[in-house]
Amino acid sequence: MATSEARKRGRPSGVSDTRDRILASARKLFAHNAAANISVRAVAADAGVDPALVHHYFGTKEKLFAEAVDVPVDPGALLAVLHAAPIDELGRALATVILGIWESELGFRLKATLRSAIAGDELPMFGNFLRSVVFADIATRVDDPPGSGIIRVEFAASQILGVIVARHVMALQPFASLPLERVVDVLAPTLQRYLTGAVPGLPKD
Amino acid sequence: MATSEARKRGRPSGVSDTRDRILASARKLFAHNAAANISVRAVAADAGVDPALVHHYFGTKEKLFAEAVDVPVDPGALLAVLHAAPIDELGRALATVILGIWESELGFRLKATLRSAIAGDELPMFGNFLRSVVFADIATRVDDPPGSGIIRVEFAASQILGVIVARHVMALQPFASLPLERVVDVLAPTLQRYLTGAVPGLPKD
Numbered sequence: 001m002a003t004s005e006a007r008k009r010g011r012p013s014g015v016s017d018t019r020d021r022i023l024a025s026a027r028k029l030f031a032h033n034a035a036a037n038i039s040v041r042a043v044a045a046d047a048g049v050d051p052a053l054v055h056h057y058f059g060t061k062e063k064l065f066a067e068a069v070d071v072p073v074d075p076g077a078l079l080a081v082l083h084a085a086p087i088d089e090l091g092r093a094l095a096t097v098i099l100g101i102w103e104s105e106l107g108f109r110l111k112a113t114l115r116s117a118i119a120g121d122e123l124p125m126f127g128n129f130l131r132s133v134v135f136a137d138i139a140t141r142v143d144d145p146p147g148s149g150i151i152r153v154e155f156a157a158s159q160i161l162g163v164i165v166a167r168h169v170m171a172l173q174p175f176a177s178l179p180l181e182r183v184v185d186v187l188a189p190t191l192q193r194y195l196t197g198a199v200p201g202l203p204k205d
Numbered sequence: 206m207a208t209s210e211a212r213k214r215g216r217p218s219g220v221s222d223t224r225d226r227i228l229a230s231a232r233k234l235f236a237h238n239a240a241a242n243i244s245v246r247a248v249a250a251d252a253g254v255d256p257a258l259v260h261h262y263f264g265t266k267e268k269l270f271a272e273a274v275d276v277p278v279d280p281g282a283l284l285a286v287l288h289a290a291p292i293d294e295l296g297r298a299l300a301t302v303i304l305g306i307w308e309s310e311l312g313f314r315l316k317a318t319l320r321s322a323i324a325g326d327e328l329p330m331f332g333n334f335l336r337s338v339v340f341a342d343i344a345t346r347v348d349d350p351p352g353s354g355i356i357r358v359e360f361a362a363s364q365i366l367g368v369i370v371a372r373h374v375m376a377l378q379p380f381a382s383l384p385l386e387r388v389v390d391v392l393a394p395t396l397q398r399y400l401t402g403a404v405p406g407l408p409k410d
Contacts, residue, residue, distance in 0.1 A: 119324030127375040154380035162367020169334040176361035
């Protein structure tokens with residue numbers, strides 16, 4: 001199929017066409033399904049390519065999902081950093097890692113991604129990415145009492161999301177100018193309580 | 206001027222033209238100035254109408270600002286409810302009142318306003334409205350140590366904003382389906398700490 005694509009657009013190679021077609025299939029399948037329910041093989045079949053090509057162009061399924069929602073971060077690398085944090089410092093680690101990415105040179109691209117996700121039709125896929133790739137992994141570590149993990153993580157996510165919108169999207173002053181370390185200091189106890197504290201209203205709590 | 210407007214659009218009366226012109230002037234002036242620095246008289250002068258007409262169509266300056274940013278809530282009425290709450294219950298009152306509006310029939314319009322504000326060019330005016338109308342009023346009540354009030358309120362706002370985006374814009378499940386009372390129970394201690402607690406990193410703290 002690479003040759004027909006190349007012929008159609010007059011390119012010497014079908015590489016970027018194949019890549020685009022894999023991404024389009026990923027967007028279609030991830031739009032309404034959790035990551036766990038979509039295999040690389042299914043994406044490859046939809047795109048009409050060999051599964052090895054998907055791995056070749058995108059690496060892991062999670063990286064493919066991240067590219068599909070235009071998040072310029074490898075979720076596996078991010079989750080590995082969080083895995084290395086002791087559970088009673090997970091709140092601080094979460095704030096430091098996630099907000100740190102927004103302060104980095106990637107922040108500009110993330111802001112564009114978040115703004116267009118909030119404004120556009122791809123919001124369900126963006127939420128699906130957060131939930132099934134990022135949240136699900138952390139939730140297994142804080143699932144006490146059983147069943148509360150995802151809600152704990154989503155409360156923590158709501159606080160981090162709000163800081164991102166207030167600082168990086170709305171640029172509310174003076175909040176947006178506070179040094180990151182001070183924001184992390186204020187947020188860490190909040191996030192830790194959501195993740196591992198006694199929180200009224202959680203299942204069986 | 207009403208007659209020329211009416212002639213131009215073929216309407217029997219210039220009422221809605223005058224109203225639109227006042228709104229356009231308000232949007233222009235509120236885009237880059239805090240509410241405290243813009244008088245009803247200044248808006249009227251820019252629109253070329255008598256100040257009495259501004260009051261006639263919009264009531265208070267704050268209600269005019271709210272209409273300019275398309276927020277279907279009277280900020281004066283909202284702030285009056287918060288004023289009635291004891292200071293040590295301000296966190297719970299804030300979550301109950303603000304999130305309660307989003308659960309009401311006004312939520313749909315607010316969602317449209319927030320999504321277009323985040324996506325579009327009117328975001329600075331929207332932030333300006335929050336800061337100079339809503340936050341400034343609450344900040345005077347929690348300004349301890351002096352100078353910390355606005356930061357305290359903006360931390361609280363970041364948490365509420367994050368819940369709004371997660372529940373009402375992104376519709377993250379299962380978070381979006383939690384009953385409001387449970388969300389308020391979880392948020393109240395967080396907000397109270399931000400507003401009146403010992404928070405590291407605040408000015409003079």
